[in-house]
Amino acid sequence: xxxxxxxxxxxxxxxxxxxxxxxxxxxxxxxxxxxxxxxxxxxxxxxxxxxxxxxxxxxxxxxxxxxxxxxxxxxxxxxxxxxxxxxxx
Amino acid sequence: xxxxxxxxxxxxxxxxxxxxxxxxxxxxxxxxxxxxxxxxxxxxxxxxxxxxxxxxxxxxxxxxxxxxxxxxxxxxxxxxxxxxxxxxxxxxxxxxxxxx
Numbered sequence: 001x002x003x004x005x006x007x008x009x010x011x012x013x014x015x016x017x018x019x020x021x022x023x024x025x026x027x028x029x030x031x032x033x034x035x036x037x038x039x040x041x042x043x044x045x046x047x048x049x050x051x052x053x054x055x056x057x058x059x060x061x062x063x064x065x066x067x068x069x070x071x072x073x074x075x076x077x078x079x080x081x082x083x084x085x086x087x088x089x
Numbered sequence: 090x091x092x093x094x095x096x097x098x099x100x101x102x103x104x105x106x107x108x109x110x111x112x113x114x115x116x117x118x119x120x121x122x123x124x125x126x127x128x129x130x131x132x133x134x135x136x137x138x139x140x141x142x143x144x145x146x147x148x149x150x151x152x153x154x155x156x157x158x159x160x161x162x163x164x165x166x167x168x169x170x171x172x173x174x175x176x177x178x179x180x181x182x183x184x185x186x187x188x189x
Contacts, residue, residue, distance in 0.1 A: 002091065002143060005098050009136070012102055019109045031175040035122050038167050039112075042129055042160070046136055049156065053140050053149070061152040065159065072163040079174040 006054045013047045034078055041071030090142055097139030104132040118180055119172065126168035133160050 017040055024036035045068045052060035108128035115121045137157045144150050176182070 002094070005095060009098055009102065012105055016105050016109050019112070023112050029118060029175075029180065031118060031171055031180070032121070034171055034174075035125060035168075036112075038164075038171070039108075039125055039129055042133060042164060045156070045160065046133055049140065049153070050136065053143065056145065058146075058148045058152065061149065061156065065152065065156050068156065068159055068163070072167060075167045076170050079170045083174040083177055 003054065006050055009050050010047060010054070013043055013050070017043050017047075030082065034075065034082075037078075038071070038075045041067070041075070045071065094139045094142045097135045097142075101132045101135040101139065104128050104135065108132065117184060118175060119182060122168055122172055122175075126164060130161065130164045133157075133164070 020036045020039045020043065024033050024040075027033045027036065045064050048060055048064040048067065052058070052064065105128075108125055111124035111128065112121060115124060134157070137153055137160075141150060141153055144153060
C-alpha cells in the first residue's frame with residue numbers, strides 16, 4: 001500500500017518537473033526562468049528523497065542534501081550576477 | 090501511525106498540483122514567484138513529515154531532519170534574492186497602475 005503511494009508521488013513530481021520546464025521555455029522575463037530553475041531544483045531534491053525511502057537506501061539521502069546545497073548556490077549566484085553584472089570584484 | 094503518512098502525502102499532491110496551476114494562471118511576475126515558492130515549500134514540508142513516520146532506522150530520520158531544516162531555511166532566501174533582483178532592475182510591481 002505504501003509503495004503505491006510513493007510511486008504515485010514520484011509520477012506527480014515528474015509531471016510537475018515537465019510543467020516547470022515548459023514554463024521555463026515560455027517564460028516572458030529572465031526572472032521567470034530563474035524561478036523555474038529553483039522550482040526544478042527543489043522538485044529534484046524531493047524526487048531523490050522519495051526514491052530513497054522507496055528503495056530503502058540511506059546513501060541517496062546524502063546525495064539529496066548535496067544537491068540541495070548546489071541548487072541554492074546556483075540560484076543565489078545567478079541572481080546576484082544578473083543584478084550587478086560582471087564588473088564586481 | 091501509517092495513516093499520518095497517507096494523509097500528509099495526499100496533502101502534498103494537492104499542494105504540488107495547485108502550485109503547477111498557479112504558475113500557468115497568474116499574470117503578474119511577483120504573484121507567480123510568491124505562489125510558486127510558498128506552495129513548493131509547503132509541499133516539501135508535508136512530504137518529509139510524511140516520510141519521517143515510515144523511516145526505518147535512525148540514519149534515515151537524522152538525514153531527513155537535516156534536509157528539512159536546510160530546505161526550510163534556504164527556499165525562502167532564494168525567492169527573496171530573486172524578487173529583490175527583479176525589483177532593483179525595474180520590473181513594475183503593479184501593472185494596472187502603470188497603464189493609467
